[in-house]
Amino acid sequence: MTTEDLAERERKFLIRDYTDEGWPETIPYVDSIITQIYLKSHASSERVRARFWGEHLPDPPFSKVRYTHTIKHALGPPGVNDEIEYEITETQFKSFEEHRPWVGTVLWKRRRVFDWHGHTFELDIFFFTGHDHLGPLVLLEVELDDMGEQVDLPPFLDIEKEVTGDKKFSNKWLAKHVVKKGLPT
Numbered sequence: 808m809t810t811e812d813l814a815e816r817e818r819k820f821l822i823r824d825y826t827d828e829g830w831p832e833t834i835p836y837v838d839s840i841i842t843q844i845y846l847k848s849h850a851s852s853e854r855v856r857a858r859f860w861g862e863h864l865p866d867p868p869f870s871k872v873r874y875t876h877t878i879k880h881a882l883g884p885p886g887v888n889d890e891i892e893y894e895i896t897e898t899q900f901k902s903f904e905e906h907r908p909w910v911g912t913v914l915w916k917r918r919r920v921f922d923w924h925g926h927t928f929e930l931d932i933f934f935f936t937g938h939d940h941l942g943p944l945v946l947l948e949v950e951l952d953d954m955g956e957q958v959d960l961p962p963f964l965d966i967e968k969e970v971t972g973d974k975k976f977s978n979k980w981l982a983k984h985v986v987k988k989g990l991p992t
Contacts, residue, residue: 815879815890816954819976822945823967825932831963836921837862841931843914844903845982855879856978857895857903874900911983924959926951935985944990946976 830836842859855878862871876899877892904913912935919930926949933944947966949958960966970976975984975991985991 816951817948818951818954818958818969818971819973820947820960821967821970821976822930822947823965825930825943825945825964829963834921834923834961834963836919839918839920841914841916841918843916843978843982845910845979846903847910857900859900872897910979911981912985914978914982921961923961926958928961930964933981944981944985946970 839860839862841861844857846855846857848855856876858873858875858877860873860875862873874895874897875892876895877890879891880889914933915935916931916933919932921928921930929948931946931948933946935944947960947964951958973991974980980991
């Protein structure tokens, strides 16, 4: 098996004017609250993060909590990455938070995962605590087996544009720059 065989392939879209009130009752989903920090890395192409992931269905309290550490490397075409992710303990995550070996600001987002026409989508709603003028920012991601694969986008979401490969819409860029530079366009 090659690195390419293990690659994560995803497309990303900027969503305009999202509200929960427009969500179709017939589309089931799982919501999670994610706290994400980007850790310092020695390689510029490497993205290293630690994440708290609290899942609830559809209201708190959390039914499942996970802590993960992830390392990503770009593999070439936009949207194709090598990703290694493993579970860490709450203590390890809190150590990352407290000792600040990280870059930029902490990201907070609500993730809504749902299935649509044979694909699983992740709708990320970012909140920038203390910087209410910045958001929210809403991005839609879909993981694929092949980047050329046909994807039927959900018509109940107002997709402004595709942002696959645009670094300004990467979580790492948001963590490093959004508070200083504002939301990307």
